[in-house]
Amino acid sequence: MAHTHNHSHHHKEKGRNLIISIFLNIVITVVQVIGGLLSGSLSLLSDALHNFSDVLSLIVSYIASVLAKKKASTNKTFGYKRAEIIAAFVNAAALIIVAVILIMEGVERFKNPQEIESNLVIWLSLVAIFANGFSVLLLKNDAKGNMNMKSAYLHLLTDMLASFAVLIGGLLMKYFKMYWVDPTLTIAIAIYLIYMGYHLLVESTRVLMLFTPGSIEVQKIVDEICKIDVVKNIHHVHIWQLNDDEFHLEAHIDFNVDIKVSEFDAILENIEEILYHDFGINHVNIQPEYGKCDSKNIIVQD
Incomplete structure (x- = not known):
């Protein structure tokens, strides 16, 4: 019984969307690192670190999507069909590792609070929101039926939400001098990353371990x-x-x-x-x- 589908056009579109998202996130990362150093904002630097993890995860996702299209052979009878599951596992693990680093940095900033140039934080967070929002829209449809694309989508979605949090923090610091908001938001972003990454890590691990799919009795x-x-x-x-x-x-x-x-x-x-x-x-x-x-x-x- 054969169930065949033509996915060539969809694969090309998926690859193009990933490349656009990679480019956008490289730009955001560079801008936020410079802005975070100039402003002294930990939440902006943490957002930059998350964006950098996005770049790596998107590159991993792109390579996996390319490998997944390669044909099977006598020494690779399944081809590279598991490549995207491995990419999802790696990206989910990366989300959790980045989150732990952010929590450590946030706790350290609580101990040693710093005054922050809030105007720069506000403008750069707005740039990140629009750029990540565009990337999220590009990958939204692909994420529905593909674990690899879902991992990339989650990286971008959480980063867009993180940028919203940084924006709110910048406004609170500018108008109310609430500098404790900066490390608080950093830790909140990290906890959310752990939550999102954990579920994807479990899902991809189940596939890699050959467990019976949860939907099948x-x-x-x-x-x-x-x-x-x-x-x-x-x-x-x-x-x-x-x-x-x-x-x-x-x-x-x-x-x-x-x-x-x-x-x-x-x-x-x-x-x-x-x-x-x-x-x-x-x-x-x-x-x-x-x-x-x-x-x-x-x-x-x-």
């Missing part, structure tokens, strides 16, 4: 397939997610009768339709058995 699949008349049982089941688009199942099926290969093909086609339409599994590998002495447990440790 193994027992329901077993019950459904066992409704087919000639099926005695289904055992030795493995279900995993290769990437955002491919869900695989392999299993052994015991038959009540010694059926022909042609009969098995018809049954297999029926099973494939059930698994695809009811469970979203689009790659199926079934080993037929009749009277074989092996473990009949649904889950068998290989």
Whole structure:
């Protein structure tokens, strides 16, 4: 059963959007580092550090999206389809590491508060909001069905929100001299980064560890397939997610009768339709058995 789609135009558009976002974030990072040093604003420097992590994450995402398009070969039978999942894992881990660094810097600034040039903070945060907002809009649609693009999108979205926080902090410092707002916002941004990064880290880890996708219940699949008349049982089941688009199942099926290969093909086609339409599994590998002495447990440790 084949389910093929033409994604070439979408891949080109996705790559172009990533390149534009990389360029914008390089510009923002350089401007914010200079502005943060001149103004003395830790929240601006922390936003610059986050932007720099954005640049790295977007580059990783771009490389992964390019690799994912490479064809399979005899020594890479799956090609580079896992590249984007690895990129999502790396980017999520980077979000958390950057967040921890920001918390440490924020605590240090609480101990040693500094007066800050708020006008520069306000204007640079406005520039970052518009630039990151544009990048967020570019990647929004791609992020819906792709873990790699979601990781890049989250980097940009959190940075846009961080820039909003920096802007509010700049206004409070300018008009109310509330300089404690600067490290407070830095720590708040960091906590939010940890929250966002943790969920993506867990999601990508589940895929890399070949865990059963959370949306799939193994027992329901077993019950459904066992409704087919000639099926005695289904055992030795493995279900995993290769990437955002491919869900695989392999299993052994015991038959009540010694059926022909042609009969098995018809049954297999029926099973494939059930698994695809009811469970979203689009790659199926079934080993037929009749009277074989092996473990009949649904889950068998290989």
